[in-house]
Amino acid sequence: MSPVSGSGRLVLAATPLGDIRDASARLIEALETADVIAAEDTRRLHSLAAALQVKPSGKVISFYDQNEIGRLPGLLESLHSGATVLLVTDAGMPSVSDPGYRLVAACVEQDLKVTCLPGPSAVTTALALSGLPSDRFAFDGFPPRKSGERKRWFAPLATEQRTVVFFEAPHRLADTLADAVEVLGPDRRAAVCRELTKKYEEVVRGSLAELAEWAVEGARGEITVVLAPAPVQETPDLDTLVAEVKQRVADGERMKSAAAEVAEAAGISKKTLYDAAIKSS
Numbered sequence: 001m002s003p004v005s006g007s008g009r010l011v012l013a014a015t016p017l018g019d020i021r022d023a024s025a026r027l028i029e030a031l032e033t034a035d036v037i038a039a040e041d042t043r044r045l046h047s048l049a050a051a052l053q054v055k056p057s058g059k060v061i062s063f064y065d066q067n068e069i070g071r072l073p074g075l076l077e078s079l080h081s082g083a084t085v086l087l088v089t090d091a092g093m094p095s096v097s098d099p100g101y102r103l104v105a106a107c108v109e110q111d112l113k114v115t116c117l118p119g120p121s122a123v124t125t126a127l128a129l130s131g132l133p134s135d136r137f138a139f140d141g142f143p144p145r146k147s148g149e150r151k152r153w154f155a156p157l158a159t160e161q162r163t164v165v166f167f168e169a170p171h172r173l174a175d176t177l178a179d180a181v182e183v184l185g186p187d188r189r190a191a192v193c194r195e196l197t198k199k200y201e202e203v204v205r206g207s208l209a210e211l212a213e214w215a216v217e218g219a220r221g222e223i224t225v226v227l228a229p230a231p232v233q234e235t236p237d238l239d240t241l242v243a244e245v246k247q248r249v250a251d252g253e254r255m256k257s258a259a260a261e262v263a264e265a266a267g268i269s270k271k272t273l274y275d276a277a278i279k280s281s
Contacts, residue, residue: 007079007080007111007112007113008035008078008079008080008081008082008083008084008085008112008113009079009084009085009112009114009115010075010079010085010087010103010107010112010114011030011034011084011085011086011087011115011116011117012087012093012094012095012100012104012114012115012116012117013026013030013086013088013094013116013117013119014027014092014093014094014116014117014118014119014120015027015048015088015089015091015092015119015120016048016119016120016197017091017092017120017122017125017196017197017198018195018196018197018198018199018201019197019198020048020051020052022119022120022197023052023119024117024119026117027052027117027119028052028054030086030117031049031052031054031056031086032054032055032056032057033058033084034056034058034085034086035058035059035078035083035084035085036058036060036061036075036078036083036084036085036086037056037058037059037060037061037085037086037088038061038062038063038071038075038085038086038103039060039061039063039088039089040062040064040088040089040090040098040099041062041064041090042060042061042062044090045060046060048088058084063075063087063099063103064099065099068099068102068103069102071103072102072103072106075103076106076107076112079112080110087099087100087103091122091222092123093119093120093121096121096123096139097139097141097142097167120197122167122193122196122222122224123139123165123224125193125196125224126165126191126193126196126203126225126226127163127165129191129193129196130163130191130193130203130205130226131191131205132163132191132226132227132228133163133228133229134163136161136162136163136229137162137163137164137165138160138162138163138164138165139164139165140153140164140165140166141166141167142168142169143166143168143176147175147179150175150179151182151183154179154183154184155183157183157184157227157230158183158184158230159230159267160229160230161229161230161232163226163227163228163229164226164227165224165225165227166224166225166227167222167223167225168223168224168225169223170194170218170219170220170221170223173192173215173219173223173225174212174216174219177192177208177211177225180208180227181208181209181212184230185208186208186209187207187208187209188208188227188228188230189205189206189207189208189227189228190205190207190208190211190225190226190227190228191203191204191205191206191211191225191226192204192214192223192224192225193223193224193225193226194219194220194221194223194224195220195221195222196222196224198221200220233267236266238268238273238276241262241263241266241268241273241276242276242277242280244262245259245262245273245277246277246280246281248262249277255274255277255278255281256274258277259273259277
């Protein structure tokens with residue numbers, strides 16, 4: 001469906017991660033001309049505008065996680081009235097682990113125009129700098145704060161065949177990497193990228209064990225972690241798995257439970273292995 005006649009437009013604009021020179025000419029123009037600027041932090045928005053020597057002509061309002069839902073009706077009303085609403089977050093691309101998703105979804109639902117001024121993103125910047133495969137990757141946001149939940153969060157990544165990018169707070173980095181070592185093993189390759197594009201930019205590459213040891217001393221700044229794909233595991237042939245099941249049965253296990261455990265570890269169908277084991281008995 002086409003946008004509502006006479007409606008305004010929502011503009012998502014990427015802002016510099018740290019180096020002000022990464023601001024695009026289109027961002028500068030949008031800051032000057034937007035009717036409404038919805039900013040994650042209005043103080044940082046005014047600092048950005050001052051650094052760019054821009055004086056916003058539109059209304060500046062706050063738009064962050066805690067007030068995002070409450071702001072939606074007013075912003076949608078402005079858009080329906082024909083206003084241009086510019087959405088910016090503290091750094092990087094709006095709606096990527098930052099406010100914005102709900103507003104975009106509401107605009108799509110109401111057939112309001114949404115466009116984007118692309119630019120800096122910590123996700124793709126870290127991925128490019130990591131030295132890890134970048135042809136296929138996933139972004140997983142922030143890990144849970146509690147260790148137990150975090151370990152469960154890491155568990156599916158044990159077999160993930162894509163590079164994975166996630167954010168972490170600096171004061172939790174050491175604990176998070178220690179949990180990653182426990183769940184994913186010490187040898188999985190990774191990179192910790194901090195303070196991207198800023199004066200103290202640093203990229204530390206190595207195994208999870210090496211990075212966990214490095215992080216114990218403490219890391220500061222904005223943190224992005226890039227995790228290498230899981231090594232491809234060769235599945236043993238069916239005869240080998242059947243032999244393992246039969247050995248476990250000989251040691252006193254029930255055929256069904258032995259076949260289920262061996263199949264799960266090998267990543268094959270439990271029924272296939274159980275049927276093959278029964279047939280060979």
